[in-house]
Structures are given as C-alpha cells and as structure tokens.
Amino acid sequence: MLQELFTPSVQHALDLAGIFVFAISGALLAVRKNFDVFGMAVLAEVTALGGGLLRDLIIGAVPPAAFTDLGYFLMPLVATALVFFLHPVVERIQSGVNVFDAAGLGLFCVTGTTKAYEYGLGLTSSAVLGVATAAGGGVLRDVLANEVPSLLRWDRDLYAVPAIVGATMVALFIRFDTLNALTSSLAVVTAFAIRLLAMRFHWRAPRAWNRRSTATEEV
Amino acid sequence: MLQELFTPSVQHALDLAGIFVFAISGALLAVRKNFDVFGMAVLAEVTALGGGLLRDLIIGAVPPAAFTDLGYFLMPLVATALVFFLHPVVERIQSGVNVFDAAGLGLFCVTGTTKAYEYGLGLTSSAVLGVATAAGGGVLRDVLANEVPSLLRWDRDLYAVPAIVGATMVALFIRFDTLNALTSSLAVVTAFAIRLLAMRFHWRAPRAWNRRSTATEEV
Amino acid sequence: MLQELFTPSVQHALDLAGIFVFAISGALLAVRKNFDVFGMAVLAEVTALGGGLLRDLIIGAVPPAAFTDLGYFLMPLVATALVFFLHPVVERIQSGVNVFDAAGLGLFCVTGTTKAYEYGLGLTSSAVLGVATAAGGGVLRDVLANEVPSLLRWDRDLYAVPAIVGATMVALFIRFDTLNALTSSLAVVTAFAIRLLAMRFHWRAPRAWNRRSTATEEV
Numbered sequence: 001m002l003q004e005l006f007t008p009s010v011q012h013a014l015d016l017a018g019i020f021v022f023a024i025s026g027a028l029l030a031v032r033k034n035f036d037v038f039g040m041a042v043l044a045e046v047t048a049l050g051g052g053l054l055r056d057l058i059i060g061a062v063p064p065a066a067f068t069d070l071g072y073f074l075m076p077l078v079a080t081a082l083v084f085f086l087h088p089v090v091e092r093i094q095s096g097v098n099v100f101d102a103a104g105l106g107l108f109c110v111t112g113t114t115k116a117y118e119y120g121l122g123l124t125s126s127a128v129l130g131v132a133t134a135a136g137g138g139v140l141r142d143v144l145a146n147e148v149p150s151l152l153r154w155d156r157d158l159y160a161v162p163a164i165v166g167a168t169m170v171a172l173f174i175r176f177d178t179l180n181a182l183t184s185s186l187a188v189v190t191a192f193a194i195r196l197l198a199m200r201f202h203w204r205a206p207r208a209w210n211r212r213s214t215a216t217e218e219v
Numbered sequence: 220m221l222q223e224l225f226t227p228s229v230q231h232a233l234d235l236a237g238i239f240v241f242a243i244s245g246a247l248l249a250v251r252k253n254f255d256v257f258g259m260a261v262l263a264e265v266t267a268l269g270g271g272l273l274r275d276l277i278i279g280a281v282p283p284a285a286f287t288d289l290g291y292f293l294m295p296l297v298a299t300a301l302v303f304f305l306h307p308v309v310e311r312i313q314s315g316v317n318v319f320d321a322a323g324l325g326l327f328c329v330t331g332t333t334k335a336y337e338y339g340l341g342l343t344s345s346a347v348l349g350v351a352t353a354a355g356g357g358v359l360r361d362v363l364a365n366e367v368p369s370l371l372r373w374d375r376d377l378y379a380v381p382a383i384v385g386a387t388m389v390a391l392f393i394r395f396d397t398l399n400a401l402t403s404s405l406a407v408v409t410a411f412a413i414r415l416l417a418m419r420f421h422w423r424a425p426r427a428w429n430r431r432s433t434a435t436e437e438v
Numbered sequence: 439m440l441q442e443l444f445t446p447s448v449q450h451a452l453d454l455a456g457i458f459v460f461a462i463s464g465a466l467l468a469v470r471k472n473f474d475v476f477g478m479a480v481l482a483e484v485t486a487l488g489g490g491l492l493r494d495l496i497i498g499a500v501p502p503a504a505f506t507d508l509g510y511f512l513m514p515l516v517a518t519a520l521v522f523f524l525h526p527v528v529e530r531i532q533s534g535v536n537v538f539d540a541a542g543l544g545l546f547c548v549t550g551t552t553k554a555y556e557y558g559l560g561l562t563s564s565a566v567l568g569v570a571t572a573a574g575g576g577v578l579r580d581v582l583a584n585e586v587p588s589l590l591r592w593d594r595d596l597y598a599v600p601a602i603v604g605a606t607m608v609a610l611f612i613r614f615d616t617l618n619a620l621t622s623s624l625a626v627v628t629a630f631a632i633r634l635l636a637m638r639f640h641w642r643a644p645r646a647w648n649r650r651s652t653a654t655e656e657v
Contacts, residue, residue, distance in 0.1 A: 030590070031645070031646045031649055033586070033590070034591075034592055034645065034649070035590045035591060035592060035645070036590070036591070036592035036642065036643035036644060036645050037643050037644055037645065037646070038589070038590070038598040038599070038643050039587075039589070039590030039591065039592070040646065042589070042590060042598075043590065053496075057276055057281075057495055057496070058272075058276070058281065058282060058283060058286060059281065059282055060281035060282065062495075062496065062497065062498035063496060063497055063498065063557075063558075063559055063563065064496060067496060067559055067560075067563040067566070067567070068559075068560070068563070070560065070562055070563075073562060073563070073566065083646060084646045084647065085646075085647055087646040087647060087648055087649060088648050119282075120282075121282055121286055121287075122286075122287070122289065124289055124292060125282070125286040125287070125289075125292070128286070128292065129286070139363070143362060143363065143365075143581060144577070144581065144587060144590065145586070145590075146365065146581075146584065146585065146586045146587075147365065148252070148364070148365045149258075149363060149365075151257070151258070151261065152249070152252070152254045152255070152257070152258030152261060152262065152363065152364075153253075153254060153255070153258065154253060154254060154255035154258070160257040160261075161257070204255065205255035205256050205257050206255060206256055207250070207253065207254070207255050207256065208250045208256070208259065208302060208303045208304075208306040209303065209304055209306060210306055210307050211250055211253070211306060276495055276500075277491075277495070277500065277501055277502060277505060278500065278501055279500035279501065338501075339501075340501055340505055340506075341505075341506070341508065343508055343511060344501070344505040344506070344508075344511070347505070347511065348505070358582070362581060362582065362584075365584065366584065367471070367583070367584045368477075368582060368584075370476070370477070370480065371468070371471070371473045371474070371476070371477030371480060371481065371582065371583075372472075372473060372474070372477065373472060373473060373474035373477070379476040379480075380476070423474065424474035424475050424476050425474060425475055426469070426472065426473070426474050426475065427469045427475070427478065427521060427522045427523075427525040428522065428523055428525060429525055429526050430469055430472070430525060
C-alpha cells in the first residue's frame with residue numbers, strides 16, 4: 001500500500017527532481033567556497049544524497065538507494081556541470097532555485113518518513129528520519145564546506161519547521177490509516193508552502209531566553 | 220549474563236540520565252553559538268545519541284537504540300526546553316553539569332563496551348567502541364557547531380583517558396570472566412572519578428615533542 | 439576469483455602499509471593543529487580507517503574490517519607514536535610521506551572498488567566507493583580538524599582524479615572480465631603515478647567559469 005503513494009515512475013521523477021535542486025545548492029556553495037570542479041561534484045552529491053544515505057544506514061536499507069539507482073548518482077553531476085558552466089546565470093535565478101529547494105524539502109520529508117515506517121520504525125522515529133532525510137544533506141554540505149550549518153543558525157529563515165510539519169502530518173496519516181497519494185501530496189504541499197512563506201516573510205525561530213551577548217558568536 | 224549487569228529498569232534509568240546530561244552540554248553549546256531553538260534541539264540530540272548511534276551502526280544493531288526507544292529521543296528535548304527557558308541558571312550550575320557529564324562518560328564507556336562485545340566484536344574493538352560511545356557524541360556536537368572538537372584539543376582537561384580506562388577495565392573483566400554488576404559499577408566509578416580529578420586538577424595530555432610554534436594554531 | 443587478486447598475505451601487508459601512511463598524515467595534521475597525543479591518535483585512526491569504514495557501512499559489511507582486524511587498529515597507533523617522538527624528522531621527510539600517501543591512494547581506490555563489487559554493488563557505485571575508500575579518510579580527518587577538506591580545495595594538487603582513474607580502470611577490468619593481479623596492479627600503479635605527477639607539476643582542477651572574486655573565500 002504505502003509503496004503505491006504515487007506510481008513508481010512519478011515517485012522516481014519527483015525524487016530525481018528533488019535530488020537535482022539539492023545538488024544545485026551544494027554546487028553553488030562549492031563555487032562560493034572557491035572549490036574546484038571535483039569539490040563541486042562532491043558537495044553536490046553529498047547535499048543531494050546525504051540525507052537519504054543517513055536514513056538508509058539507520059533503517060538498515062543497505063546498500064542505500066543512492067548506490068543502487070544510477071540516476072540518483074548522475075543527477076548531481078548534471079547539476080554540477082550546469083553550475084560549472086552557467087554559474088552566474090544560476091546565481092541570478094537563486095530565488096528560483098530556493099523555490100525548488102523548498103519543493104525538495106517538502107518531498108523528501110514525506111518520502112523519508114514513509115520509507116522509514118515501511119522499514120518497521122515507530123511513527124516518531126519515522127518522522128524524525130523524514131526530517132533527517134530532508135535536512136540532513138544540507139547539514140553535511142555545510143559541515144564539509146566548514147561552515148556553521150545554516151539549519152542551526154537563528155539568522156536563517158525557518159527550514160526545520162516545514163520538514164517537521166510535513167513529516168508529522170505523514171506520521172499522523174499513517175497513525176489514522178489515511179495515508180494515500182492525496183494525503184501525501186497534501187503533506188508535501190504544506191511543507192513546501194510553509195517554507196515558501198518562511199522565506200517570503202523571513203520567519204525566524206526564537207533563541208534561548210536571557211542569553212548574554214555571546215563572545216563566541218561566529219554566525 | 221551480560222545483559223543482566225543491572226536490572227533493566229536501573230540500566231534504562233541510568234541511560235536516560237546520561238543522555239540527559241550529554242544533551243544539556245549540547246544545548247548549552249548551541250546557545251553559545253547563538254543557534255535557534257531547533258539548532259539547540261539538534262545539537263542536544265546529536266550530543267546525547269550520536270556516540271551510541273555510531274556504535275550501533277558499526278556493530279550492525281539497526282535500527283539503533285536511539286530510534287527504538289522513545290525515551291532516548293524525548294530526553295534531549297526536555298534538556299533543550301530546560302536550557303531554552305533557564306539558560307542563565309543552567310550556565311551557573313555548569314560545574315554541576317560537568318559532574319553529571321563525567322558520570323555519563325563513565326556510564327557510556329562501560330555500557331558501550333559491553334554492548335559491542337555482546338554483538339560479537341573482539342575485546343579491543345569493543346573497548347574502542349565503548350570509548351566512541353562515550354566520547355563520540357561530543358565530537359559530533361563540536362563538528363556540527365563548527366568548532367575544533369574539545370576531545371582533540373590539548374588545552375582541555377583529560378576526557379579520553381577516563382573513558383579509555385573504564386572501557387579497558389570492562390574488556391579485562393570480560394576477558395577474565397569476572398564482569399558483573401559490581402565490577403561494571405567499579406569501572407563506571409573509576410572512569411567517573413578520573414574525569415572528576417582531571418577537571419579538578421586540570422590534567423592535560425602531552426603534545427608531540429619538539430613542535431615548532433604552529434602558525435596554523437587555531438585552538 | 440576477485441578475492442585472489444593478490445595472495446592474502448601480500449594484500450594484507452599492502453593494506454597495513456596504506457593504513458600506516460594515511461595515519462602518518464593524520465597524526466601530522468594533529469600536531470599542526472596543536473592537538474594532544476589522544477587527538478593525534480584519533481586523527482590517525484580516522485584518516486587511516488575512515489574511508490574503509492564508510493565503505494563497509496554502505497555495503498553492509500558489518501562489523502567493518504577496521505573493527506575485525508587488530509592490525510588495522512594498531513597500525514595508526516604506531517604511526518602516532520612515531521610522529522609523537524620524531525615529529526620534526528617526519529616533517530622533514532614530508533615529501534617521502536606524500537609518496538607513500540600516493541601509494542595508499544592508488545591501493546585503496548582499487549581494493550575499495552573490488553570489495554564493493556564483491557558485495558554486489560554495480561560497477562559505477564563500486565568505483566564511487568573505491569574513490570570514497572581512498573579519499574574519505576582524508577576528508578574526515580580535515581572535518582575533525584575543523585579545516586576545509588583539502589580534497590575540495592582548488593589550490594591543492596589533484597587528489598580525486600588519480601583515485602577516479604584507478605577505480606574506473608578496475609570497474610572496466612571487471613566489466614570486461616579481465617580483472618586479475620596484473621591488471622589490478624596496473625590500476626594501482628596508474629593512480630599512484632598520476633598522483634605523483636600531479637604533485638610534481640602541481641596539476642590543479644578548474645574552478646567554475648565566470649566566478650566573481652568570492653568574498654567568502656576562506657581557502
């Protein structure tokens with residue numbers, strides 16, 4: 001049942017699209033960090049596949065999908081080539097890229113949660129892994145680039161919340177046995193929309209109360 | 220036999236306590252790094268569960284305990300809420316936190332070694348994984364926060380040594396078939412005490428001989 | 439068949455040699471970062487075993503070889519002791535170390551690809567994991583040391599290319615059923631030679647076209 005959320009071909013096309021846009025963000029950061037073309041490819045692959053790879057290792061789905069589906073591996077290389085030759089253009093359409101990235105975020109938090117549940121994890125753990133699938137790649141990208149993960153920074157628009165909402169919706173749909181293509185799509189769209197609104201209105205998450213101004217502040 | 224080191228309930232309570240104090244240290248670093256509440260939660264979870272997660276992936280215990288025991292996941296969120304609302308208070312009792320962290324270090328190097336051995340690893344590998352269980356979360360915490368892991372820095376009080384001693388004691392107890400609740404507790408207390416003494420007297424580990432003053436010194 | 443590329447003893451000796459030289463590079467970086475002796479040991483172990491560990495987790499070979507072969511674990515400790523006591527000497531023969539590191543690179547990209555294929559992965563994935571086996575440890579080393587991975591930096595001599603060439607050759611040999619001790623050795627030597635030439639003539643990989651001078655440039 002769960003496998004049939006979407007027709008396999010549609011699901012696969014959506015996965016490849018999400019992987020592609022995540023890879024773009026990795027390749028762009030690599031350019032900003034002045035990495036060479038191989039650094040761009042590594043960062044593109046890690047950003048696009050890192051979250052799902054982490055999830056698959058944790059649920060015991062080895063070899064991970066990233067290493068069994070050639071398309072998953074090739075897509076980031078296409079993104080790397082695109083950024084390599086058309087970097088200024090891609091930068092110019094950054095906002096467009098962000099929209100696609102939001103779409104990838106919404107898609108992966110849903111598919112990640114679903115796959116984790118299919119592998120027998122509890123609803124909470126599945127939702128957590130859904131969020132990890134969607135946001136993990138970006139964290140690995142920033143760690144490899146030796147930057148503070150933007151996921152953790154307060155001065156970035158909400159990124160975790162949309163994924164948490166989407167993953168939680170899926171968990172609830174599963175809990176009440178109402179998960180299907182329609183409800184899944186609803187979760188994807190909701191996470192997608194929340195991310196877009198967060199970018200549009202620069203929503204931020206609160207920081208701890210009564211912080212003293214931090215000397216070690218590096219962000 | 221090994222499973223019965225402590226009664227399950229006692230063992231579980233100790234695990235949760237260790238997870239809690241490790242999570243506190245993660246949340247506190249997140250505040251110092253000026254992260255938002257989600258960054259605090261991520262760092263708390265990673266610090267508390269990262270070491271055991273790494274161990275479980277290596278010994279093939281999937282899904283890892285961190286994803287099968289809801290308490291393991293919720294405890295860091297409690298720690299995050301506590302730090303979020305009472306940060307200055309928690310900071311003030313930092314030394315108290317350090318004592319609990321030392322307790323967690325002692326506990327996890329023992330339970331980690333024991334679990335690795337139960338999964339069929341050799342004594343040396345088990346001890347190594349015991350140390351990784353105890354110290355790994357802190358390393359991941361520092362890596363995510365884009366800091367030089369304090370485990371590696373010479374200007375920090377001994378942290379690896381207590382875990383190494385505790386894990387080695389467990390390995391020897393297993394080797395001579397004398398591992399039981401009493402000897403395990405002895406290993407925990409020994410590691411705990413060594414860490415406390417290291418903090419009290421600022422014990423440091425030596426650095427390489429004849430270093431030239433290092434230009435790249437960033438610590 | 440594949441298992442018999444080299445006689446087990448020869449293969450094992452080569453592995454230990456590669457692990458040793460990788461560990462040296464890890465321990466040397468630890469000294470430059472002013473880490474203590476435990477930081478040196480951790481960085482040596484991670485650099486030497488990290489790539490293979492990552493590969494084994496991905497192909498499902500648990501517990502990883504790093505935790506089943508005591509020699510794999512002890513070799514980095516020997517390297518650490520050597521650097522600890524003879525740091526200036528080791529630094530002086532840095533170029534010699536680089537030659538051995540190049541040999542390790544060539545060896546591991548071949549053995550990594552072969553092992554991944556033996557575990558049922560496709561040719562492309564196997565080659566990718568071969569490269570990850572050879573270069574992954576160095577990336578983990580730099581991440582733990584809080585440095586931008588030299589693998590990604592444009593101002594470093596080619597490091598990925600030799601591994602990619604070696605791994606690709608192995609994949610092709612497997613594809614055309616001509617993988618044997620001789621062809622494997624050829625792949626090792628080719629990767630080794632390319633790395634030596636890259637160091638000798640400071641070959642660099644290109645960066646993205648039309649970059650603007652990057653403010654965030656930190657390399």
